[in-house]
Amino acid sequence: MPRKPLLEFTDRGIYCPKGDFYIDPWKPVDYAVITHAHADHAYWGHKHYLAHHLSREVLYYRLGEINLQTVEYGETLNRNGIAITLFPAGHVIGSAQVRLECEGEIWVVSGDYKVEDDGVCTPFEPVRCHHFISECTFGMPVYKWKPQLQVFEEMNNWWRHNLDNDLATVIVGYSLGKAQRILQNLDLFNGTVYTHGVIENTNQALRKNGVSLHPTERITPEISKELVRKGIIIAPPSAVGTPWMRKFGPYSFGYCSGWMAIRGAKRRRAADRGFVLSDHADWDGLISAIDATGCERVYLTHGYTATFARYLNEIGFDAHEVHTLYGNEEEEPGSADDAV
Numbered sequence: 001m002p003r004k005p006l007l008e009f010t011d012r013g014i015y016c017p018k019g020d021f022y023i024d025p026w027k028p029v030d031y032a033v034i035t036h037a038h039a040d041h042a043y044w045g046h047k048h049y050l051a052h053h054l055s056r057e058v059l060y061y062r063l064g065e066i067n068l069q070t071v072e073y074g075e076t077l078n079r080n081g082i083a084i085t086l087f088p089a090g091h092v093i094g095s096a097q098v099r100l101e102c103e104g105e106i107w108v109v110s111g112d113y114k115v116e117d118d119g120v121c122t123p124f125e126p127v128r129c130h131h132f133i134s135e136c137t138f139g140m141p142v143y144k145w146k147p148q149l150q151v152f153e154e155m156n157n158w159w160r161h162n163l164d165n166d167l168a169t170v171i172v173g174y175s176l177g178k179a180q181r182i183l184q185n186l187d188l189f190n191g192t193v194y195t196h197g198v199i200e201n202t203n204q205a206l207r208k209n210g211v212s213l214h215p216t217e218r219i220t221p222e223i224s225k226e227l228v229r230k231g232i233i234i235a236p237p238s239a240v241g242t243p244w245m246r247k248f249g250p251y252s253f254g255y256c257s258g259w260m261a262i263r264g265a266k267r268r269r270a271a272d273r274g275f276v277l278s279d280h281a282d283w284d285g286l287i288s289a290i291d292a293t294g295c296e297r298v299y300l301t302h303g304y305t306a307t308f309a310r311y312l313n314e315i316g317f318d319a320h321e322v323h324t325l326y327g328n329e330e331e332e333p334g335s336a337d338d339a340v
């Protein structure tokens, strides 16, 4: 009789029947292994959570009082005969790939990942396995990232230009991941970094977790507009077009996203500047990561799954599309208005 696969795709999420646990389930379960704290991977309502220890404070901030156990990268936990180990995914601080091993069979669930070392989170580490469950958010050849150094040079020059022209500078990126990456790469000789409440709360959670980040100043209703104009504002996507943002005008507004690589994306977000910066692997990154696992089979969970699976099959992989609810990267906790 053929052996039951170590992991199954169910309507609650990726399930390990032998170990009786789920990975990033989207419906409430008893035991959930969480790859990272983004909203489409870390849902509320599970009885028990397991995650990397640098996800701890952000998970508490986003989900409240959950029953959470945390581990380090490379630390192995045993559950019903399944060895569970987390490895760095290089996506955001605390993000992990989940490696499962049972009787010599190895599966790896990537969660979200990027292969470029961003200098902020622990860099992605390829893990050898038989079965690899991968995302492919940017699984099209048009997505090819420039080295981040180049992007941040453009960003710092843009900020300088705005200062010279007496314009406020608003840079938009997700509160977990992009915001810290931007913060750590801004040229602080230009001025102070001001943060939207949602971003500052996330920064505070990370600092509480022992992560050292550059200094930031939370924007409060009392803060002077003239002062803020001499610095730069990091805001989440939910703040775009709100009165909160408009009160800093006149400003130049930049948007950081992998989607900025396609024509029209900047215009659709009404941004003055688009910075192509992503916390996901680009086309080449995905292929190199999958290749490095040496896997027999790849399952694609979200992104351009059909196109990418077809391509992988053409170049000799055994690739399959699976249906999941991942992909809506991040819902910001709290509205833009209550988080000034």
Ligand SMILES: [Zn+2]
Pocket (backbone or CB within 6 Å): 036, 038, 091, 112, 329
């Ligand atoms: Zn993510």
Ligand SMILES: [Zn+2]
Pocket (backbone or CB within 6 Å): 038, 040, 041, 111, 112, 326, 327, 328, 329
């Ligand atoms: Zn995701």
